[in-house]
Amino acid sequence: MAAVIVRRGLAGVTGAAFSAMAQFVLVVVVTRTYPATDAGAFFTATALALMAAGIAKLDAGNGLVYFIARAKTYGYRGISGYLRAALVPCLAVATAAAVVLYPRLGALAVLLPVMVATDVLLAVTRGFGAVRPTVMLDGVLVPACQLVLVAGAALAGAAAWWLPLAWGAPYVPVLVLAAGGLRGRVPRTPYLPGTGRDLWRYTAPRSVAGAIQAVFQRVDIVIVALLAGPAQAAVYTAATRFKVVGQLANQGLAQAVQAGLVRALADGERERAGELYQAATIWLVLLTWPVWLAYAGLAPWVLRLFGPTYGSAVPVALVLSGTMMVATACGMVDVVLTAAGHTVFSLLNLLAAIGCTVLLDLALIPAHGALGAVAGWSGGVLVKNLLPLWQLHRRYGLHPFGRHTLAALRVRDWAAA
Template sequence: MAALTLPRLPRLPRLNGSARGGLAGLAGAATAAAAQFAVVVLVTREAGQEAAGTFFAATALCLMAAGILRMDAGNGLIYFIARSRPFGYHCTSGYVRAALVPVGTLSLVTGVVALLSTPDPTVRVLAAALPVVVCADVVVAATRGFGAMRPTVLLDGVLQPVAQLVLVSAVVVAGAGSVPLLAAAWALPALPVLLLSAIWLRRRLPYTSYLPGTAHDLWRYTWPRSMAAGIQAVFQRLDIVVVAMLAGPVEAAIYTAATRFKIVGQLANQGLTQAVQPRLVRALAAGDLARARELYQSTTMWLVLLTWPIWLGYAVLAPWLLGLFGDGYASGVPVALVLAATMTLATACGMVDVVLTSAGHTGSSLANLVAAITVTVALDALLVPSCGASGAALGWAGGMLVKNLLPLWQIHRRYGLRPFGVHSLAALKSWRAR
């Protein structure tokens, strides 16, 4: 665990581990967000709008494919590794093998097929990197099942995004800023992340014989979430691809620039979620609703306190901030306003989908995401041809509201959980006392 402490946290001893892990995850997510934002600024300013839009659409397509192919195996491993903690992580190596073999095989086959079936050099570069990108994410996620945040912070939060920034900068400085070379610079850092996280996991994972039924147990829990994760990956980046297809790469570049601030606002959610998820799994598995309520309400308040100033500031400063990307990006101000308003409301719901899946309701999570992606696609098809980037923003906003409000209603109906309550007040008091 990173040796960082959150000053004057709520005086609830059981939250200390979550707070420290959340701060560590927050630090890693902040570094990643800053590096990714810098990459976008660099590409938009140096590559031109058309090349930038092509690059953003290609990498979004790669990340969409990776999100589908990893089949949420990482979160499945977190679930089973965290539950096996009282038993000394018995049989966890079998779960890791049960997750990586199908995920690695499927991503390798997909990458080879894509590599051989297209003449586009950018797509070929990303197809070659696809299996590494997929497996790196799964292995890093598995380390969090042990309650450890250090590998995620150092590898996923620091090494990969910083290396991407350095390599993309090197390509631009060398004057060889073609889209395929930019794609290669963006994809290459996934390789050391995979190798280093695999070494960390291997050293701490007790080797056990593979027991019959291990894969069945893992995928029985994970398969609904696998479909949901694929839809979630599509939901997160489909808008960029749709804008590029229906409105052209220039509009895609403007839309990507205006929505890149999502990373800044979402870093708190990412850091806290990574730390709290294993604890939520254990609390809900034990039927400890008081503990689950404590975790949910405290993290929701911290999310509000950390992100609302960001979104309100972005709404006010959007014209100036979008100017950082270069000439021609100020037209993305309406996109920025829709983004800020939507994320303000979504943050107030807290990590509702994490609570729902931690309780084992992966099927409900899947249904919610299907509804969200349906709304997004319908609105995009209706609005993007005439409104361009602004239409895509409205489509994304509609899907985002569905994605958050449906699970909020479900966890309240099933468990009586609300995003705000007595534990929110404790978090607020600690914030004021800092």
């Protein structure tokens, strides 16, 4: 079991590491080339686009993973119906969001349905147990193309308003590749009555939770821009750029074990679910804690890469590093909770987290700028991780560390991989 996590998890985390590095370099290029106000406007625009796409996804991807993983026992019958039932509402919401946000985002808004469709199609491949398409397309190709196009626009002296379009353009070819990768994989079967009802009965709470999660991940940048100005938004984005390492590493490991967790908990095999959870947690800690410790120690030098005015954000980096170490030690608690079918609890947890973040942001940002924003974000992250951790302990006796932790590190598992 651990060997499977090592093999698939390393693929996901490798893609996450590449994506994080590409995004870091992209931020350096933008902050070094454009004034802080223009850089902040670009970061705010991309944050809005990602928030809108995250809401429009309706968390249909995780719903598809759940049903496809369970459908393995009867030959994936009806999978094409689940895909259609997921895509149509998502594209409708994405199109509406594009219309609403077009005055603010311009041509980038037109790409929102493309971003959403790409995410849904890649989720289908993960439901079949294939992590590689997500790693290669979403984890490597998108950030690599974004870096090349944005850096090219910056080096060519393009006006700052070109940057969001350069950032969003790579989603078009990735959508084509994702659709092509499903040819021959999804059996064409008649639409089964009740398919849409079943999918959205499970997914509806997660749709709201997914929207809140998308807002939670990006709302701090938007609030900083509104309350403290785009220059402070640029400083905050640069100082917290490394938080994407934890998010993407968690996502990479989650993509590797999510289908297995769903099957284990559906079959009542808590021991196997606990093994997956603990193995993923120790690898998450080992892969990310060195990053947080290094960032905390080297922040005064790392932040100067963005420009001389960004060195004042060292306290922001310290709060970020400490918070992410606590969060990663909890493991992928929300993934385990939703794999067990508790989507309503997941939704309530996220509501509590975003409520904590917004209240702290409103109280602290006007006086403390970027430092107030990271304090608000930190409070939300702690709520988001500690609440489901307690719920998993109470309901299933599951813990992020235990007797399977050391077994996940045995050398023979590497050989088996």
